[in-house]
Amino acid sequence: MSVRFAAIGALLMTLSPTIHAAVPSGDAHSFANTREFRATHLSLDLQADFARKRLRGHADLTLQRLDPQSRRIVLDTRGLTVSKVELLQPQPVALKFTLGEAQPMLGAPLSIELPASAQGKDVLVRIHYETSPQASGLQWLEPSQTAGKKHPYLYSQSQAIHARSWIPLQDTPQVRLTYDAHIRTPPELLAVMSAENDPDAQRDGDYRFRMPQAIPSYLIALGVGDLVFRPIGKQTGVYAEPAVVEAAAAEFADVQSMLEACEKLFGPYRWGRYDLLILPPSFMWGGMENPRLTFLTPTVIAGDRSLVSLIAHELAHSWSGNLVTNADWDSVWLNEGFTTYLERRIIEALYGRERHEMEDTLGLQSLQRDIADLTEQGDAALTKLDMDLKGRDPDDAFSDVPYEKGRLFLGFLESRLGRAELDRFLRGYFDHFAFQSISAGTFVDYLTKHELDRADARITRAELQVWLDEPGIPALAVLPHSDAFKRIDAQRDAWLKGATPAKSLDTSKWTTHEWLHFLDNMPADLSSARMAELDEAFHLTTSTNAMIAHSWLLDAIRAGYTPAWPRLENYLTTIGRRKLVKDLYEELLKTTDGKQMAQRIYARARPLYQVPLAAQLDELVGKP
């Protein structure tokens, strides 16, 4: 996932102690008894009911029996209405089931009793159910919330633990399963999944999918809407609403080259096709690396390919994350830190060293802000790479720490091993653990065996320990620097001192990155008059680049620059990407007038936002 929100806020949910009770899987965020039964295949048959905002149908789970004595299967659910459970194999019979008490973060365990006669290594159970209109992993959009305004749109977001809100299953990344699905929709809509998609599929409301590679539950994904397909390269293409598809195909034209660059560095792409699904702007995340079909926010369509690092990121997850997967959310840096490192290597291969340095530097600045916020909130433990998320919502682990501190760790390895040796090591690592879920401990063992135990080892165990267990940025880190940004700093200083008027700043060659660096590092006490000078020179209030507009609006709130208010309101009521909206609310809440404005805007914006974001903003801004 690509998230990178600037300020985490005081929203890390502290939950009732009951969740510590039973963790039979060894994963604190799942009820599933995976040591007794382990799912190997899922077969879905679902109808998308847009009028009632529900998916309805059944899920067939094939489970391997690991404990011959066990007669009970426990699955994860959240908000599901389960009407019937049947055993299909070894023999058809209705099964007794109980849905336990729902817990705020984890949902409710579904316990299924097997008869003594159900012997054998594999069992196949069918669960008849329907989802709730408030399912945390589904977003049902009205036509008015889409680009085309004529048809509704549905998309899923299963990471971290939201798959259970639309499928009863073992919702832990320890378990990998293949799946197939039969999805029925209104005939004028097209369904796509994180599976084999047929670019030539007939739009008839009846779709079948097959995912032959075993993936963790958080990568099961569904999108339904007025979607059309445009090919980009030989194995790449884009699905989007007709109004968006041409701009998206042009913006992401480099995706095939990115895929080939990554293959050259880190070994074969093992998933067949790589397509993109462009979601409406309400999508809470930047992107989601659903295998074969990345889900993407439209806010990175800037018109100049300046924000395509997000695609490089989601694509890189085809190696780190989807191929080799963190076995629990405590080890999420295994997914995100490796992926951020790979992402920057793809950017360097396609766009050169200078852009790589700028993106690393922006990443570091964002990491430093997150570490400062977390430390101030008393959550310094969340600035370690190896986290302990017991009792916390795993969604809240997705600060910049696993991403950018993880990338710094890989950068440290590169500085000690040399780039050629690190590349060789990573290639071996992806091959060795392909299609497996591993903990951070397993990675450490592998690194120790291949690098630390060598006679000519260039990294010590003590150094590794510092990286994993200490909060903040270790003194060992090799920090990025950018000469391009030094030139921006000099221009900003000249303007702030009054030596150069805004109109005379040499911005003609600035890319998005340079604008972000310029705006993000303005002093907090900038006056409204000086904001007006910038706005007159560069028309920042009307910037169509969502990232630049975000940085500008943050500055505008700090300065009390009222001419930006209509744009701010429009921005917050059309975009639901957490990284872009949450810190704007947080900045508004710092003053009494700002708080009133935040509450008024939030009351209008809330129906657009995804369920988990709305839950966070309810806490922050107050439920309207």
Ligand SMILES: [Zn+2]
């Ligand atoms: Zn990611």
